[in-house]
Amino acid sequence: MASTIRVRATSSGETTEVQALIQHPMDSGFVKDAKGEIIPPHFIQQLTFEYDGKPVFVADWAGGVSKDPYVKFAFKGGKKGDDLKISWIDNKGATDSTTAKIQ
């Protein structure tokens, strides 16, 4: 299965800028479907970015984050060709992870 995570990590020498787009419904549990029934909560709770074995960014999320979430940040260091590991876990225990090469 194709990964749910799309990442672009670009090094400018001093810092590495990271943009991530994840496919996930991010249902809050407050929205009703066409039949008027509540769509149960289903959202990513934690998204972690690791570089060189250490977390560089950790997101704690809930249903207030938009569907197919997007996030952008930057960290100091990071070399072209190095790996950046990204993983998430949702409130149903589903997970996905990927490794991106810094460009």
Place this chain on the structure above:
Amino acid sequence: MTTTDHRFSATRRLILQGAATVALIGLGNPWFGLAPAYAAANDKYPEEAFRQKSDAEAIKSLYGKTAEPSDKVKLDAPEIAENGAVVPVSVSTTLADVTSISFLVAENPVALVASYRIPAGTVPAIANRIKMAKTSNVIVVVEAGGKLYSATKNVKVTLGGCGG
């Protein structure tokens, strides 16, 4: 679950209650229902803060203190959001020693939207996309050097993002 119980048969109700009890005992967490408690094992997901309805309670639950407004926190959000389901919001700050940044929407059913941990070496600037149920203040809280600083902006929502 409790509000719809009366529509089910007695047997069904017993089964449901049983399931709910197991979930409660197993997780100590009624809000996430049957969700496994993975997050708890995984570096403290702030479940309690994500259960608070008001922004003040969420900030207190998350940080145990209150935030003071600061012009060093720059919150960028649209004046008017046509679609509340996707509101691009970003923040940057010139404050030093930032350890955490959180986004809240005062009028959402759950005020806390996202909380980010910023390890040393990570730049205190984040862009993300959030949902807004209706016109509301968007609040961003920055924890720097053990203190809390905030910036607030009112965003008008034409079409709510939580009611679908």
